[in-house]
Amino acid sequence: MTYYDVDWSSRFDFGGPRSLGMLRGVCLHTSEGNPNIGAEGLANYQLTSRTGSYHVIVDLSGKRLRENTDDWVTWSSGNKGNDILVHLCFTARADWSREQWLAQDRMLRAAATVVAHWCSTYRWPARSVNVAGLPGITTHDATRAWGGTDHTDPGPNFPHDVFERMVADAMNPTPTPGGGMNHDQDIRAQLTGSPNLGEYPGWPQLGGRTVVDALAAIGHKLGIDGFEAK
Ligand SMILES: [Zn+2]
Structure with missing residues (x-):
């Protein structure tokens, strides 16, 4: 800087x-x-x-x-x-x-x-x-x-x-995804979604899912015990 x-x-x-x-x-x-x-x-x-x-x-x-x-x-x-x-x-x-x-x-x-x-x-x-x-x-x-x-x-x-x-x-400049949130909130939203509905839509390349939702979907598809698709 x-x-x-x-x-x-x-x-x-x-x-x-x-x-x-x-x-x-x-x-x-x-x-x-x-x-x-x-x-x-x-x-x-x-x-x-x-x-x-x-x-x-x-x-x-x-x-x-x-x-x-x-x-x-x-x-x-x-x-x-x-x-x-x-x-x-x-x-x-x-x-x-x-x-x-x-x-x-x-x-x-x-x-x-x-x-x-x-x-x-x-x-x-x-x-x-x-x-x-x-x-x-x-x-x-x-x-x-x-x-x-x-x-x-x-x-x-x-x-x-x-x-x-x-x-x-x-x-802590705010990254583009989930704009308006501070850095820590933004990272949390990327992983698990924002507590505010619609505030963080997820990643386009994950079909609009957050990282956690994408992992859950993959595990569910693979039939891993306990993985539930949202
Ligand atoms: Zn002075």
């Missing part, structure tokens, strides 16, 4: 190397300032001012710009957070309402693919946690518990519930 659209990691030369084994989770940020700055605009500002950096920034259009590779310490939070977290920044504001966040569906979904990539790669649970609850998805605000920073982004109204679901969806 490609987790960025644009890669500027060769241009961000401040920070320093680190071991991937130190990593414990994802940290979410907002850029503050003008949300319409765009991914390149924010990255350019950070490059020239050398005031901060992240691993990936995501803008309102859903563009994902990689500023640094995961094995590079960024200037995103206090020291400990910089050392052990991967940092994602929205071109957004911590004073946004929940409605303002939910209006930026493209940005949230694009960011969810980045966080899904990290959670899959490092086997972190896709759940919102404070720093004591790591591994998982935490915030700049939560890292204040470690000291060295007073920022409270991404703000009190960030829709963690919606974002967590988007990350989970990005980690």
